[in-house]
Amino acid sequence: MISRTLFGRRAPVASEHTPSSWDLLERVSATALDEDYATAAGRREQRPDGRRRQPHVLGAVAVVGLGLLVMAAALQTRSAGPVEEQERGELISQINDREGELSRLAERSEGLESDVDDLQGTAEQIGSRGDELLDSLSEHQLVSGAVPATGPGLRIVVDDESEGVSSTGGTILDVDLQVLVNGLWQAGAEAIAINGNRLGSLSAIRTAGRAITVNYNSLTRPYVVTAIGDPDTLEASFAETPGGQAWFDLETNYGIQFDMETADELTLPAVPEERLDVTYASRQGELP
Amino acid sequence: MIAVLGLVIGLVGGLIIEPEVPDAMRPYLPIAVVAALDASFGALRAYLDDIFDDKVFVVSFLSNVIIAALIVYLGDKLGVGNQLSTGVVVVLGIRIFSNVAAIRRHIFHA
Numbered sequence: 001m002i003s004r005t006l007f008g009r010r011a012p013v014a015s016e017h018t019p020s021s022w023d024l025l026e027r028v029s030a031t032a033l034d035e036d037y038a039t040a041a042g043r044r045e046q047r048p049d050g051r052r053r054q055p056h057v058l059g060a061v062a063v064v065g066l067g068l069l070v071m072a073a074a075l076q077t078r079s080a081g082p083v084e085e086q087e088r089g090e091l092i093s094q095i096n097d098r099e100g101e102l103s104r105l106a107e108r109s110e111g112l113e114s115d116v117d118d119l120q121g122t123a124e125q126i127g128s129r130g131d132e133l134l135d136s137l138s139e140h141q142l143v144s145g146a147v148p149a150t151g152p153g154l155r156i157v158v159d160d161e162s163e164g165v166s167s168t169g170g171t172i173l174d175v176d177l178q179v180l181v182n183g184l185w186q187a188g189a190e191a192i193a194i195n196g197n198r199l200g201s202l203s204a205i206r207t208a209g210r211a212i213t214v215n216y217n218s219l220t221r222p223y224v225v226t227a228i229g230d231p232d233t234l235e236a237s238f239a240e241t242p243g244g245q246a247w248f249d250l251e252t253n254y255g256i257q258f259d260m261e262t263a264d265e266l267t268l269p270a271v272p273e274e275r276l277d278v279t280y281a282s283r284q285g286e287l288p
Numbered sequence: 289m290i291a292v293l294g295l296v297i298g299l300v301g302g303l304i305i306e307p308e309v310p311d312a313m314r315p316y317l318p319i320a321v322v323a324a325l326d327a328s329f330g331a332l333r334a335y336l337d338d339i340f341d342d343k344v345f346v347v348s349f350l351s352n353v354i355i356a357a358l359i360v361y362l363g364d365k366l367g368v369g370n371q372l373s374t375g376v377v378v379v380l381g382i383r384i385f386s387n388v389a390a391i392r393r394h395i396f397h398a
Contacts, residue, residue, distance in 0.1 A: 025382065028379055028382045028383060029382050029383070029385075029386040030386075031383075032330065032333075032382070032383040032384075032385075032386035032387045032390070033330055033333050033334060033337070033387060033390070034330050034334070034344060034348050036341070036344040036347070036348065037330075037334040037337070037339045037340065037341055037344050038339060040339070040341040040343070040344050041338075041339035041341065044341075056290060056291070056340070056342050056345075057342070058342040058343065058345070058346045059290075059291060059294075059331065059340075059342045059345050059346065060290045060291060060293070060294035061294070061346070062294075062327075062328075062331075062345055062346045062349045062350075063291050063294035063295050063298060063328065064294045064295075064297050064298035064301070065298065065324070065349070066295065066298060066324045066325070066328050066349070067294070067295045067296070067297065067298015067299040067300075067301065067302060068298045068301060068302045068307060069298075069302075069317070069320060069321050069324050069353070070298075070299065070302070070321055070324075070325075071298070071299050071301075071302025071303055071307075072302055072307045072309055072317060073317045073318055073320075073321045075302070075303075075306055075307075076309055076314060076317060077318075
């Protein structure tokens with residue numbers, strides 16, 4: 001079956017009814033030579049002087065154009081090469097830079113890690129030291145009377161002579177209380193208060209006017225002396241001290257009232273803050 | 289002979305003056321070269337067929353180059369520049385192959 005194609009050339013068109021891509025490819029290769037050559041040749045045949053013109057000047061010019069095009073394309077492709085080469089070189093140097101930076105950062109990181117380890121060790125040392133200091137502080141606060149204290153001990157109630165028991169007029173003086181407290185310290189008391197006034201390092205027991213004062217607080221009779229210490233031995237130990245002997249004398253000879261009992265739990269308040277201040281004394285030596 | 293001479297002149301001239309291709313036209317140069325090659329092989333075949341014509345060659349040469357570049361330019365604008373370039377190269381390649389095959393048959397009579 002023969003038919004005319006779009007370009008007026010005879011070609012088998014078996015696929016006319018079933019168009020496919022093969023048809024297109026066949027047509028492309030079948031019309032590889034421009035139809036115009038044949039048309040122009042046919043036209044020349046009809047002319048009497050229809051021979052080819054010589055030389056082909058225009059054709060030569062076109063061929064020169066072809067040469068120029070090819071060379072321009074080749075040069076362009078070649079000149080694009082060095083640019084890519086340069087870019088690749090830049091990328092490589094960038095990679096090297098980054099790798100150097102990376103290793104530097106890794107080193108720095110290692111240094112910092114060891115620093116962190118050191119500091120953690122130091123922090124642990126400081127922490128345990130702090131614990132020690134806190135323990136020590138707590139104990140010192142207790143001893144100095146800066147905090148309330150609680151524990152077993154003795155409760156001693158003393159009072160002046162009862163009315164009319166004797167004619168000697170036994171009255172408790174500040175010295176008597178000082179002797180009593182001294183005896184208790186000697187017997188092993190750890191914290192002492194008189195009428196709820198805790199005795200600290202700076203506390204004085206003295207007479208002011210008609211009353212006895214402790215920590216600048218006037219006391220009223222009867223005087224209740226509470227002492228924290230070993231409840232089993234404190235009483236007996238006190239009896240053997242000179243203070244204890246002196247008080248037995250007072251009780252016996254002057255009719256002073258003296259009652260002593262052990263207590264399972266005593267609570268002693270803290271020393272007032274103004275009795276804990278020091279102005280002139282400063283510590284000597286380092287912290288323990 | 290004059291064609292070979294022209295080709296040599298063109299190549300040497302291109303090498304000497306190193307034509308600077310504008311940046312805007314740079315992507316279309318390779319496809320234009322392929323189109324020019326197609327026109328040139330067609331001309332050679334026509335010459336061997338003894339139906340060569342100057343005017344037809346020049347016109348087909350110019351139109352091939354311009355149309356190929358235009359198609360790729362259009363494809364670039366539409367976002368299918370690569371696909372259209374491939375299509376143009378395939379079509380021109382087939383034409384070059386069949387023309388060269390015809391030339392071969394002419395020269396070697398095979």
